[in-house]
Amino acid sequence: MKVTLLLTAALAAFALQAPAQTAPSRVAADQIPTQKGPLTVQPITHGSVVFTWNGKTIYVDPYGGAQAYAGLAAPDVILITDIHGDHLDPKTLAGLSVGKALLVVPPAVAEQLPAEYQPQIRILRNGQRLDTLGLRVAAIPMYNLPQTADARHPKGRGNGYVLTLGGKNVYLSGDTEDIAEMRALKGIDVAFVCMNLPYTMDVPQAAQAVLAFQPGIVYPYHYRGQNGLSDVAAFQKTVNAANRKIDVRLRNWYPATK
Template sequence: MKYILLSILIFDLALTAVHGQVDTISTENGAISIQPILHGTLVLTWNNQTIYVDPYGGGEKFEGLEPPTLILITDIHGDHLNQKTLDEINTGRATFIVPQAVMKKLPQSMQKRTMAIENGQTVVFQEMEILAMPMYNLPESSDSRHTKGRGNGYVLTIGGKRIYISGDTEDIPEMRSLKGIDVAFVCMNLPYTMDVDQAASAVIEFKPSIVYPYHYRGKGGLSDVESFKNQVDAAGIPIEVRLRDWYSN
């Protein structure tokens, strides 16, 4: 056991040196490492599984990381489905879980290893449960940047912990009605998703134990995540807001 814990510590220190801060949370069956990469991109590792979420930014962003065993993609836009990045990383052992709209855009070689799931559908991969959540703009319209049903947010259940990945969404009721979320990654970039105030209000309502503001670069630059943290902290609810650097070079 000491050797295993030491190995995890050495691995996390190595990642920190290359990529910045790595967080670890305990589960009923091993620890989950959380590695911010860029914008809406993150890497989760757990029990020999390496999950890339919306790999973007080029292959160099993933140097030093284990190749993915699972790739989750939320939407068709280039900061989520980025074929250049997919071509530059080693996806040889990866299964893809994506919305149908994304699957249609993947090359045939990747489609063969892809499961397309719709909002509300749940699949199990290597003891991890993956629920596809709605993510969309309000008011709903056929010409919105993110139409309901096209993309997926995700709720992952890993070792008894529930992790919510918002994808590109506004302040939708499906997010506010979430229960029992241990870790949440919540977007806040105008004009594409929601603003800081909406994101803080939603988080205060669904009460994740830990929340990471991510995907916070918009047309006006980077959103004020300190304001987000201050609003959540002021609510007096036991929610830990973790501010991490998603945009360093």
Template sequence: MKRFCFTAVSLLVVPVTILVAGPAGNGECIRTPKGDITIHIINHATFALGWSNLTIYVDPVGPQARFAHLAKPDLVLITDIHADHLSVDTIREIITDKTLFVVPPAVAEQLAQPLCQRSTVMTNGQAATVLGIKIEAVPMYNTTRQRLQYHPKGRGNGYVLTLADTRIYISGDTEDIPEMRALKDIDIAFVCMNLPYTMTVEQAASAVREFKPRIVYPYHCRGSDLEKFKALVGTDLGIDVRLRDWYNK
């Protein structure tokens, strides 16, 4: 089947901002000088962001009821092909006929042509602007010998989103790779940690201390000791570690 998808090619450099937390109804509000960002924790690797009258879903998976309290997505980001990140059935249930997608090539291959036509297909190192949001596709992969089969380099994408001046990093399934450690000016980070598929809390904390996001949310973290992660990140660098319930929903 012939597929028609857009490919991103540009690169971007952006500034940072200062973040203040506040209430946000059913979500968690991050106040910024250029508009509030609302974070909705959903489950495991699935969450939603609200900004400037836009709703962004990240790796939407699971029953439609999980998303009933949210606005329909204007944009869906998908990181990888595994079932805890990509569910075509879920996508069909929750989108509108105007929803756009950002996906890696391996995901695009699994989308029907009508969805692929609305997709921006990005490989590691590429960037694009979709609905006014600057999006960088960054690497996510395993490095430990026993885990190499789970996430080969180049198949999936992590993402850095720029909402006005706020930079948000979504790790996808990865270990503490050099590309993560080299990130700059990240305001909000969603960092995975669980075995055997991604990394230990020690790896995650070490990387977080190196790239120094202002706020970090551990996610994709089933079975991980999040209190240990928070302790390892420490308080000396001023990183706000936010532990949330990703599983009892």
């Protein structure tokens, strides 16, 4: 009895000394069927999302601190779209288990990644693609209009991506406006489309672009701008007024925002 009491006291003391672990505030993940099992879509924050599919985990623009990814599997692939801190975030990368991950990035990002990651990097330029781990990654342009020398996102520096996995095509816009390359997309099953002024495009531009390429499902993401959060409900209303078949999925990408 005495031994039991001593053991209980010791465990209680250890529990008091152990650091508290704060669970991240995340919205529930979605699952989208594919020919090789479900694609799990886990919104993280802003332009960051985690996909799980066919035993593989894909991080897109990991940002916001490593704690935002607590409890998720370590990445097999990391896609980074651009050099800005809400896409290329070395501090977040340093806190994640990325030792086995393939980093797919545009040249400008490769130049800024710490030297320790260089053996893991695969560079894709606009128009190039990579087949790896049973999926295809195609890099497409993302840029501001009009094209000027001082644009925040000049053509050719960053990548949007189209992932092909299990017979589904998933488009990630990156930071872009409603460019011709976006409007010309075909066969997109799932799209993640940005909308935040003055960095990318406004809600009407995003809606008209989506109506042009007609994805099966679209998630508004990357919608925090200088004046707060964009009106994603208005985006949904505009899209569905013209095309009810497009499934506009509104998720809270800013769970800490009241």
